[in-house]
Amino acid sequence: PGRTPPRRVFARSQGRSSPGKEAPPQQPIRRKERQAASAMAEYIAQLGLNDEQKRLLLSFKKELKIPDGVPFDGVADDLTLFRFISAKKWVMADALKQYRSYREWREEEEMDKLDAWADNHKDEIELIESLFPLSQHGWDKEGRPLIYEDIGVIPAARFAKLVKMPGFHKWHVWWMEKLMRTMREQTKKLGKPVYKVTCIVNMQGSSFESRHFVPFFKVMSQCDEQNYPEIVQNVFCVNSPWIFPALYALVKNFIDPNTREKIQVFSSGYEKKLLEHVDAKVLNVKFGGQNKEVLPTVTGIKVTEAGKEDLTSKNVAARDSYVHTVKCDDRHGGKFMWIMELKELDITLKVEWKGHKDKKATLVSAHEKVDRASGHFDAKTRGELTLTMDNTYSYLTSKDVRYAVTFQSKAVLKTNAIIEQRKAKAAAKAAKDAAKRKKKADKAAAAAKKREETAKMEPTAT
Template identity: 25%
Template sequence: MSQNGAHEIAPGHLGNLTDEQEDKLRQLWAFGFQVLEMYETEARIYEEKKARGEAVEPAAAAAASPKPASGGWGFFGKKKTTELTHPKFPNCVKEMQKLMPDDEPDKEELMKLALEALDLYTPETARAIIVEAVKHEHPDTLALRFLRARKWNLMRAVVMLAKSVRWRTEDMKVDRVLMRQGEGHALEQEVNGAAGSKDKTLGKDFLNQMRWAKSFLHGVDRDGRPVNYIRAAKHRASDQSVESLERFTVYSIELARLSLQAPVEMGTTVFDLTGFSLSNMDYVPVKFLIQCLEANYPESLGCILIHNAPWGFSGVYRIIERWLDPVVASKVHFTSGAKEISKYIAPEHLVGDLGGTDPWEYEYVPPVDGENAKMEDTATRDKLLARRKELASLFEDKTREWAAAATTDKAKTSAIKHERDELAKQLAENFWELDPYLRARSLYDRLGVFQGNGKVDWAAAKRTQDELKAK
């Protein structure tokens, strides 16, 4: 933070890019548009053939199968190479391969991901998924996270982004299941699930993480980054299933994302080890958290504080440190006592049990009847989704224009960038309008921390608690 209280924009972040970095950003967008155009063209041709009865639907199992090609050395002195193709969109695959340099080491991995995507998504759903993942942030902010994580290597950033999209949509089903169901669904599972059923256990285990105050968001650090507290002493591996803990972990990360306010793009995590013993140590969720953040939420952690670590924890950390990316490891700081942690979090923003003066104390407020009523209003939801699609299309058009004008007319480029930024703001406003129709309400909505318009008021948590107690 600067001396006047404004948040400084770090190098490589939106608003502080070198010419070379901005060029990489344009290249990333341009690459994505080229792939979509190829896919749209061949998909249209395929549908036309299908309408004429000239196309045959391929077997699902063969949809993305690689074909061996001649050349190199095999069983009898010749090596076999792999020719990647697709039975419905062979020309699209060939054109995508031409986009990548022959010496690109990630070329084959990216092509395999592309083949899988051709079966999973239409061009329209691919666009929708990217817009969904952007949420309230500027679309460039998301793209830049992956570019920075891969040290501005375009193809490696594309591979990482493609894997993350696959994980969000197919593996974890972040937006369309996890966040849409939320805490209300977990409570429904716990209360009405069949005795001994997996659903009942998952619901109970998920909610218990919050009831036990094992992890929660509150306040900001000295750089304006939202703080996630993890109370390690409250964890025992046998208290919940691995699946429920992983779902809660991703759920918490997504809520932390919603608490980010531009230009702040990262959060701070405090591992509170007060009262921690080896009986609380569980490497499985720690490894999941590390892998999850590094692979799917790159450049999201600004600072990690390991607070009040007991004697002997250094041996545990030596194991954990091996799993950390060097950049992430450099953000880890050990603190002990209120004075040391206050170097990172001002006392007025630090929770009381760590020596801060913030009067708020964590207490879980469960879901209430009717809090997700807007999710049943599909007419308004669809109207807002249509507007979001329109804005995304305008942003795409303006981004194409920006990329094309970048090297020819600086004044024109600057004007286009301004128009893009205005569209990004409208997308953010639309996101918050749409949010209650797509995402189940969370603890932070019930406490009034999430204001519903992109604003975050951490002090509202204490006021809401006092009001509830007064009733």
């Protein structure tokens, strides 16, 4: 008596009332999430899906327990889910298996650390890109990224010797993530889904040596098929040589069947076909367009000479010395270059080499009390080069020394030599072809002039 009885709460379940607890109110979707969901709905609407495909896409999303309004990040958004399920011909079980494997793969690859990896492996990236010309320049007529691959000029045998497969795989993932980010930005810019690319693959220069690139091609193809499905619109293989069928037979089984259907091969006469898909102002002049932008090609591996980059500073105390060692891990050896300088005073420099089988080091050069010294040494095998900056003769004065030592393996030097030979050969062939074209044009012009003169000399018919 005198107390208010507790209020009973009833929950509706299967059409009958029963005692229960009040369900917590659902959290409202934030404004940013609503905008993302609205934009994504517009992109999906433009794909032209039928009712059954829409139902399957929604079921796919629910099965994966992905909420509405997720960021457009290329991982869990509706456009990414569409790529996975459409790549599997709308078979739910196959799409679920591939997508779950994809999410596990992203965790294993530590995608959040990918940019940090790139910052810490600039030399490795520079090596790969100096030998493998792959770039995105412009867009096709539908706004898709236009990718150029110059496969024929890759020094495949040297590439296989210099590039390690784990580093190549990581580089490829990093490059693909940049491409996917580019397509998301293009989607937002154009207001329509951009999730595929158009590729122009230049096969000119391919030879039997190109077979050495097959393992690297396999790594790229398998990675893309599993983790970046349904992103290819067209692949145009142009300037294909006579050996192309044999090379294609080596890689055909690595290529996804959906992608194989989109490959078109031309030995010549491809310009008209390319211009059907790419505007003339965008297509590079090398392939029949008007764009004169220079595309990346094999430039050779950058060789840094000692003294051409920032020097390392070191203070050598009085009655002391400093030793700097650089190793050569190439069994064929390589080339060392060094430089040392002081702005004031002097120091003694001794350079020694010790091969991996040598018991004692061999003196390469010695410089007594100098303010500057430089030199080079050609190693024939594995070992280490040691620079000793000796200030033990100075009782009171320390010395500020600046120095640099660089090393290039024999493999790198040989690769650059081969690339230069190929460049010279290609330039000579281009000059010869240009001379032939000029001779043919001059001959045609002379014949036309002769016909014109003959026509003037003939009497006019009444």
